[in-house]
Amino acid sequence: MRRTMISLAALVAVLVGLVVAPPGTAAPAPVGRAHLLTLADYATVYPDMDDPLRVVMRSPVFAPRGCEDQGAVVRGSSRILGSVSPASRRRSVALIDQNVVRFESKKAARLLVQRYRFFTKQCVGNVRTDDGEGGKVTLKNRAWIPPRVGDEAAGMLIGWLQDGSITWRRVLATRVGRTVSVLDVSFTEVRPPEADLVALGTLAVERLG
Numbered sequence: 001m002r003r004t005m006i007s008l009a010a011l012v013a014v015l016v017g018l019v020v021a022p023p024g025t026a027a028p029a030p031v032g033r034a035h036l037l038t039l040a041d042y043a044t045v046y047p048d049m050d051d052p053l054r055v056v057m058r059s060p061v062f063a064p065r066g067c068e069d070q071g072a073v074v075r076g077s078s079r080i081l082g083s084v085s086p087a088s089r090r091r092s093v094a095l096i097d098q099n100v101v102r103f104e105s106k107k108a109a110r111l112l113v114q115r116y117r118f119f120t121k122q123c124v125g126n127v128r129t130d131d132g133e134g135g136k137v138t139l140k141n142r143a144w145i146p147p148r149v150g151d152e153a154a155g156m157l158i159g160w161l162q163d164g165s166i167t168w169r170r171v172l173a174t175r176v177g178r179t180v181s182v183l184d185v186s187f188t189e190v191r192p193p194e195a196d197l198v199a200l201g202t203l204a205v206e207r208l209g
Contacts, residue, residue: 028077028078028102028103028104028178028179029102030077030078030102031078031079031080031100031101031102031179032080033056033080033082034207035080035100035179035181035207035208036056036080036082036098036100036207037082037098037200037203037204037207039052039054039084041200041203041204041207042084042096042200044199044203045196045199045200045203046092046093046096046196048092048093049084049086049093050086050087050088051086051087052084052085052086052087053084053085053086053087054082054083054084055081055082055083055084056080056081056082056083057080057081058079058080058081059079059080059081059099060073060074060075060076060079060099060101061073061074061079061081061099061101061112061182062074063112063115063116063182064115064116064118064119064123064156065115066118066119066123067119067122067123069127069129069139074101074112075101076101076102076103076104076108076109076112076180077102077103077104078101078102079099079100079101079102080099080100081097081098081099081100082097082098082100083095083096083097083098084096084097084098092187092188092190093185093186093187093192094167094186094187094188095184095185095186096183096184096185096186096200097182097183097184098181098182098183098184098204099181099182099184100179100180100181100182100208101179101180101182102178102179102180103178103179103180104178105178106177106178108178109175109177109178109179109180110152110175112173112175112180113152113153113154113173113174113175113180114154116154116155116156116171116173116182117154119141119156120143120144120145120154120155120156120157121143121145123141124141124142124143125141126138126139126140126141127139127141131162135162135163136162137160137161137162138159138161138162139158139159139160139161140158140159140160140161140166141156141157141158142157142158142159143157144156144157144170144194146172146194146197146198146201147198149172149174149198149201149202149205150174150175150176150181150201150205150208151174151175151176151177152174152175153172153173153174153175153201154172154173155170155171155172155173155197156169156170156171157169157170157171157191158171159191165188165189166189167186167187167188167189168186168187168189168190168191168192169184169185169186169192170184170185170187170191170192170194170197171183171184171185172185172197172198172200172201174201174204174205174208176205176208176209177208179208181201181204181205181208183197183200183201183204185197185200
């Protein structure tokens, strides 16, 4: 068997090629508060949200992993979370989370949206689980295919039934280039209206640019 020899100069050239990124592949700028919806944005869709509480932090999104009832962590190259809740409990909007995640590539961003699309198409039905503390819970997974928002969109509708009461979550994932916004709206007792979340997603896309 003949062995192929490689020169020192050639070896250096190969290593440099591995270390130096080709043009156009620079890491994307991190996302920040400017990419999140503002309280004024929320008020245009949910005007009855009086004196809302808002928290902003660097946090990953917990996205569906197949049909499992627990999400898997997705971090991307940068991420930020904005969480808003009304000051008082009501039979309507109870909590809104917005995760904005930026990826190194459009392919990675598309894969995240596809996870939500797979869930809403393949995981419809009731799932018996628990709340992590021994309490019995029934998850009511329902299909929701939203209209296109941004470059693409996918959604989920999940009811959390426990002790005779139910909280409904409607989720909208929208992609703009390498960035994905995931809006998660929770309502007490009633399902979050589709049109309101789509309107909110449209505002989110405008902030992603």
